[in-house]
Amino acid sequence: MNYEPVIGLEVHAQLKTKSKIFCSCPAGFGGNPNEHVCPVCIGMPGVLPVLNRRAVELAIRSGLALNCEIAEITKFDRKNYFYPDLPKGYQISQYDQPICRRGHLTIGGKEIRIHRAHLEEDAGKLVHAGAAGLHGSEYSLVDFNRSGVPLLEIVSEPDISSAEEARCYLMELRNILRYIDVCDGNLEEGSFRCDANVSVRPVGQKELGTKTEIKNMNSFRAVQRAIQSEIDRQVAALERGERIVQETRLWNEATGTTHPMRSKEEAHDYRYFPEPDLVPLVVEREWVNEVSAGLPELPEQRRTRYVEQHELSPEDACLLAESKELSDFFDRAMLAGAPAKAAANLLMGPTVWYLNENKIEFSQTHITPENMKDLIEALNAGTLSSSTAKQVLFELLKAPGDVQAIVKEKGLAQMSDEKGLTEVVSKVLTDNPAQVSDFRGGKTKVRQFFFGEVMKATRGTANPQMVNKILDELLTR
Amino acid sequence: MITIRDVEHVAKLARLSLSDEEKQLYTEQLAKILGYFDELQKVDTTGVEPMAHALSLTSVVRDDLVVAPPGSSVVLACAPESENGYFKVPRIGE
Numbered sequence: 001m002n003y004e005p006v007i008g009l010e011v012h013a014q015l016k017t018k019s020k021i022f023c024s025c026p027a028g029f030g031g032n033p034n035e036h037v038c039p040v041c042i043g044m045p046g047v048l049p050v051l052n053r054r055a056v057e058l059a060i061r062s063g064l065a066l067n068c069e070i071a072e073i074t075k076f077d078r079k080n081y082f083y084p085d086l087p088k089g090y091q092i093s094q095y096d097q098p099i100c101r102r103g104h105l106t107i108g109g110k111e112i113r114i115h116r117a118h119l120e121e122d123a124g125k126l127v128h129a130g131a132a133g134l135h136g137s138e139y140s141l142v143d144f145n146r147s148g149v150p151l152l153e154i155v156s157e158p159d160i161s162s163a164e165e166a167r168c169y170l171m172e173l174r175n176i177l178r179y180i181d182v183c184d185g186n187l188e189e190g191s192f193r194c195d196a197n198v199s200v201r202p203v204g205q206k207e208l209g210t211k212t213e214i215k216n217m218n219s220f221r222a223v224q225r226a227i228q229s230e231i232d233r234q235v236a237a238l239e240r241g242e243r244i245v246q247e248t249r250l251w252n253e254a255t256g257t258t259h260p261m262r263s264k265e266e267a268h269d270y271r272y273f274p275e276p277d278l279v280p281l282v283v284e285r286e287w288v289n290e291v292s293a294g295l296p297e298l299p300e301q302r303r304t305r306y307v308e309q310h311e312l313s314p315e316d317a318c319l320l321a322e323s324k325e326l327s328d329f330f331d332r333a334m335l336a337g338a339p340a341k342a343a344a345n346l347l348m349g350p351t352v353w354y355l356n357e358n359k360i361e362f363s364q365t366h367i368t369p370e371n372m373k374d375l376i377e378a379l380n381a382g383t384l385s386s387s388t389a390k391q392v393l394f395e396l397l398k399a400p401g402d403v404q405a406i407v408k409e410k411g412l413a414q415m416s417d418e419k420g421l422t423e424v425v426s427k428v429l430t431d432n433p434a435q436v437s438d439f440r441g442g443k444t445k446v447r448q449f450f451f452g453e454v455m456k457a458t459r460g461t462a463n464p465q466m467v468n469k470i471l472d473e474l475l476t477r
Numbered sequence: 478m479i480t481i482r483d484v485e486h487v488a489k490l491a492r493l494s495l496s497d498e499e500k501q502l503y504t505e506q507l508a509k510i511l512g513y514f515d516e517l518q519k520v521d522t523t524g525v526e527p528m529a530h531a532l533s534l535t536s537v538v539r540d541d542l543v544v545a546p547p548g549s550s551v552v553l554a555c556a557p558e559s560e561n562g563y564f565k566v567p568r569i570g571e
């Protein structure tokens with residue numbers, strides 16, 4: 001039988017506020033244990049939470065970017081459960097009146113609906129002493145620095161139909177949240193966390209199969225692998241005639257499989273009730289309109305603009321728009337008059353390579369839009385070859401500079417002097433008589449070797465067309 | 478109707494250990510409270526907006542400003558046990 005997966009994702013995005021959602025403690029990552037805490041976020045009796053306006057604004061901003069309806073009235077509720085990382089014995093969350101509902105985002109032309117997005121507070125962090133994990137540890141240590149950090153929980157509809165699509169959805173969601181500057185989207189540090197609900201059903205069946213919830217995935221690759229492994233596990237179980245148990249399963253990166261989390265039979269009985277310490281929030285339409293007016297261009301719009309206005313291929317547009325920083329720079333280079341295709345190639349190829357190689361962000365580089373324009377001009381004029389242009393680009397990324405000055409200083413100007421090049425080529429041929437006779441004997445592939453030697457001798461500055469021409473002349477003589 | 482099993486379930490969720498007498502007592506008391514809600518259900522609420530809060534106040538918010546927190550030594554002074562700046566809690570799990 002053929003099965004189809006049905007996947008829904010729940011994402012917890014940490015909102016970029018300065019202070020926590022219900023108190024004035026700093027909300028940023030880091031700090032020594034329990035340095036960013038106060039009586040409110042460690043749940044001391046008698047304290048009063050007060051809602052951070054900025055957290056609401058960032059939630060509205062996210063909702064609008066995700067095409068959601070923004071509630072006219074929203075309220076907070078207590079979600080009750082016991083765990084040592086939850087100091088009050090309940091988490092302040094939103095139950096029946098979330099701030100955002102019914103949105104969608106588009107990946108590869110397919111619309112994935114968003115069921116809801118609501119505000120809540122994060123819990124603390126546990127360290128299990130004397131063991132790698134919970135099991136076997138004698139006691140645990142709690143750091144409440146994260147307790148009370150604002151989160152937006154974004155819940156998709158089960159519209160996702162493959163592990164690959166789940167990864168695409170997540171990447172697009174993170175990209176949108178980064179574009180609008182509400183979340184830094186770091187999976188490793190946990191500022192963007194994802195749980196997946198996965199079920200499978202026979203193709204053509206309307207009812208959904210029993211779902212499991214997968215947790216503990218902290219990279220895009222892990223999300224895709226975990227979901228695929230869970231789909232495979234469920235299909236195999238059904239084919240053996242077994243039934244799927246509704247449960248929470250943890251992804252294990254090392255084994256590449258999921259396994260059931262310890263049983264918590266009653267844990268889903270959260271006994272939500274309205275938070276009496278917080279009054280309902282009326283979200284004025286004026287406020288929503290103001291936030292809406294302040295939204296920047298979103299990835300989808302940017303990709304479309306790149307294809308329509310700058311005639312990039314959809315693939316290039318997609319790749320370039322993946323980074324807001326990089327594509328912001330591309331836009332500035334366009335304003336400076338740089339040609340689109342060449343600029344896009346230099347950014348997506350060698351620039352991205354350089355960033356990865358040096359483990360830095362684009363904001364830490366020094367290139368200016370004018371540099372980019374000059375560099376492409378030098379390339380088009382034949383002053384630089386693609387390989388020397390790359391060297392100049394790296395210099396410009398490394399430190400503030402000027403294309404002409406770097407070309408001069410590093411001696412990178414393309415060698416187009418026929419007499420000089422002929423000498424270099426002749427020398428290469430004289431130095432390699434065996435290869436020359438191979439070539440004359442019909443092994444024409446050796447030509448690549450000569451070309452490489454000439455480039456080596458000129459440190460990549462030789463004009464490639466001229467080298468080819470001279471090689472032709474000298475070899476067929 | 479609330480049963481002794483409901484009381485046991487709620488007690489477990491609230492991490493309360495109850496004696497048989499207490500279970501009996503709370504079953505009766507909770508039944509009375511819930512019974513009163515049945516009474517309230519009879520009130521005609523036509524035209525009354527549902528409310529989640531007894532106060533008529535709405536939209537109490539603060540600006541996103543950081544105030545220096547008291548520091549870990551101050552907050553840990555309230556804890557029965559601590560270690561290296563952390564709150565120390567007993568073994569988690571069954």
